[in-house]
Amino acid sequence: MSSYISNERPQPDQVLTAIADYVLNYEIKSELALKTAHYCLLDTLGCGLEALTYPACTKLLGPVVKGTIVPNGAKVPGTQFQLDPIQAAFNIGTIIRWLDFNDTWLAAEWGHPSDNLGGILATADWISRTHIAEGKAPLKVRQVLEAMVMAHEIQGVLALENSFNKVGLDHVLLVKVASTAVVGKLIGLTREELINAVSLAFVDGQALRTYRHAPNTGSRKSWAAGDATSRAVRLALIARTGEMGYPSVLTAKTWGFYDVSFKGNAFKFQRDYGTYVMENVLFKISFPAEFHSQTAVEAAMTLHYQISALGKIADDIKKITIRTHEAAIRIIDKKGPLNNPADRDHCIQYMVAVPLIYGRLTAADYEDNVAADPRIDILRDKIECVEDPQFTRDYHDPEKRSIANALTVELADGTVLEEVVVEYPIGHRRRRDEGIPELVKKYKVNLARMFPEKQQQVILEHTLNYETITGMDVNRFVDLYVI
16 A cells, blocks of 8 residues: 655745744834844944954955956945955855854854844845946935844744754854845845745755864854855845745655754744844953853953952962853863864853953954963863853843853962852843943944044944934945945
8 A cells, every 4th residue: 555745835834934924024113122233233343344354264255256346246344345245245244253253142042143244234235236226226224224133033033942053053044044034025025935035044954063163163163154144145036036935844744944953843932023132132342252151251350350469370270160051061161172263262261261361352362372372271271160050040031141150269379269250241231331332442443453543433423323324325334334
């Protein structure tokens, strides 16, 4: 007796339709979300400008084929490149993520929602320049901010209850899905086309986390998001041609995403799509460090000054205990040799040792010349991480979303310093009033890395004020950052 497989085309998976309907129909009324997106835009571009000072990053930039000219193409801030929107998205996405200094979202899955700006800004700029060439009106920066809010929301809500890292997949999958959806809206996809585009993002091959973990940690983690957001632009453009989608891409038995890549489990959702994620996003303001370590680094800075006040130095430390949360132990509790900057900025022991020794932690501190200081590895060996179950619970609590670390230092003479506890980093929503002025300072420092003083002042005049920037044409906004 033979059995057959039904070839009746199913209705699209609910996950796909929910994303499409949110992007096409939801009206963003939250001023908090939009104004947070404004600061997020400035901070994200600033992170990209700092990355342009690193040759390891800039070697990846530019057109695929050298010398390619794209009339009305998207421009890459901080450079002279004008590229097709797919390659521009890769360029912008790569510089944004290179130094691990842009915003963060922590939940069952973590990630960096501003990675989506690569696809958003490249597409909006390309559309604006094309519209002008055709005698039409360009897009406004307000539309970029709205797309950012939605991309943050899609990536963040999917991450709240669904751990992709536990099945070995990298969080840039969520960048690809979110970017595909919002870029699809920008280029004018219909509901059916948008559902098709998002299905293409899920049916794609997904990146493994291999490049984020020992013993293979490497620089792909710095351009993986650029790759994902550029792929999203490509998929949205493919869908615009009328190319078909795959309605049960998630739920199809045997061949769907759930069975193939998610151990047969369906996605879980804590809340509907709105503006929650942008309102609660975490900014990396003080330190270019993997976010689970941000509070540990802040505590280490405090201890550096306490130890110095006692007339002691890092060599006088006998033992350091880091009381932390489970995610930090799983991702960045690392022993043994560290082979490159990407390895070091995902090691909590390294990120604590450097500020204890030097009283600082900058992107340059992950480079080989600093890592060669033998005191760092000696101190790393004295650091032990232990999980505090309450810290782990508070990390997952939607009302707290803390990222707590607590450091205790024992000196060689037997002195045990009082434990320094930091529950919320300066970039947390609970410290917004303290954090935003520091974020603006960070933005100004990054502008000064790339532009002469006169151009810096022009950029600041046009971008710091929310009302001014939202009314700007996207192409004029991007032109501010052209070298």
